[in-house]
Amino acid sequence: TQLLEQSPQFLSIQEGENLTVYCNSSSVFSSLQWYRQEPGEGPVLLVTVVTGGEVKKLKRLTFQFGDARKDSSLHITAAQPGDTGLYLCAGADLIQGAQKLVFGQGTRLTINP
């Protein structure tokens, strides 16, 4: 059974600080997606990383896929209150076939003004 563990589960920091969220597994994934989910809504895709070691930037957000494609991180620089939300990582298990997603349990981020 593939599992993705996110850490920390909860993080509360002050506006302007930097933070990193981790997503770890013992399994290899063909790709890994990061989503953001608002209460009562569906996950909204932020980014997909595919190649081991890949780094992608989305404004103040930096996403990295581990060299072995088993782990990923999300780093936010100078966090803003608008970054508050639930961040989910999800790994896709195969390049061919169903490519179902295995989700982490999420990191609930609170940025205090």
Add this chain to the structure above:
Amino acid sequence: EPEVTQTPSHQVTQMGQEVILRCVPISNHLYFYWYRQILGQKVEFLVSFYNNEISEKSEIFDDQFSVERPDGSNFTLKIRSTKLEDSAMYFCASRERSGGWAEAFFGQGTRLTVV
């Protein structure tokens, strides 16, 4: 921008009743999925559907569940006899292609409450 749409947004049903959750995936997408999220827990895979048949299902997806693509646009999840533990958010997702990697896009969800 194309999006996955789900109806209804909220469904309340009595235990033992049948419910049908509806989804309209993005029009040129080929793979369709149902996931569920029990309150406070992880998003869990239920089933994937490709080329008019189930391609993979989880152990959660037992005989009480079925999926159908009755026409070219809708994708439905039926729960035959609902149980209290079926209460959850149900998300439909779709993906563009079958080979290589491709991103999955999610609908806004249907909150199912079984009473």
